[in-house]
Amino acid sequence: MTTATTAVAVAGLRAEIAACTVCAAHLAAGPRPVVRFSATARLVIVGQAPGARVHASGVPWDDASGERLREWTGLDPATFHDAAKVALIPMGFCYPGTGASGDLPPRSECAPLWHDRVLALLPADRLTLLVGGYAQEHYLPATKRMTLTERVRDGRAHGPAFIPLPHPSWRSGGWMKRSPWFETDILPPLRAAVRASLELR
Numbered sequence: 001m002t003t004a005t006t007a008v009a010v011a012g013l014r015a016e017i018a019a020c021t022v023c024a025a026h027l028a029a030g031p032r033p034v035v036r037f038s039a040t041a042r043l044v045i046v047g048q049a050p051g052a053r054v055h056a057s058g059v060p061w062d063d064a065s066g067e068r069l070r071e072w073t074g075l076d077p078a079t080f081h082d083a084a085k086v087a088l089i090p091m092g093f094c095y096p097g098t099g100a101s102g103d104l105p106p107r108s109e110c111a112p113l114w115h116d117r118v119l120a121l122l123p124a125d126r127l128t129l130l131v132g133g134y135a136q137e138h139y140l141p142a143t144k145r146m147t148l149t150e151r152v153r154d155g156r157a158h159g160p161a162f163i164p165l166p167h168p169s170w171r172s173g174g175w176m177k178r179s180p181w182f183e184t185d186i187l188p189p190l191r192a193a194v195r196a197s198l199e200l201r
């Protein structure tokens with residue numbers, strides 16, 4: 001594809017996603033896909049699904065989880081939100097609503113419907129951060145029987161193009177206290193890999 005053709009394809013796909021109502025009947029707050037990508041983004045962050053705050057603002061990772069993720073990755077807010085550099089693609093693009101124990105899981109219709117089409121427009125030599133169990137089970141199906149802690153501890157062993165991370169929600173504070181190796185062994189190479197993926201541009 002030429003650059004112009006790719007730009008048209010990206011714009012067309014963004015418009016298609018923005019108009020998606022496939023699982024509207026299951027979304028208490030209604031569809032509002034929150035996703036960012038461009039044909040030049042060599043860093044991809046696959047998260048879970050927008051929360052209520054992100055649904056309201058329309059800005060991905062516009063919450064405490066986003067702040068923690070930026071701290072983990074070493075990305076400043078401007079770079080993190082630069083779609084030319086970083087693609088932000090949750091497993092479910094719309095806020096799924098809240099259940100008895102917090103936010104509901106990402107809608108299962110979403111990733112099979114859109115992810116391959118988005119990724120087909122991105123550079124092949126990209127790095128993908130798999131944030132949380134839903135992203136890891138989708139992209140690393142061979143690790144389905146592993147715990148999230150085991151996957152994170154293994155780092156890039158399951159594929160050099162992927163780095164599994166816990167979801168940076170408030171719950172990860174306790175998890176980090178129980179897993180001191182995360183800060184000493186995982187975060188420094190994570191930051192180096194993130195820097196390298198951006199410097200390739």
Ligand code: SF4
Pocket residue numbers: 017020021022023024031032033092093094107109110111113
């Ligand atoms: S969650 Fe995904 S599949 Fe469902 S309406 Fe939103 S964009 Fe469409």
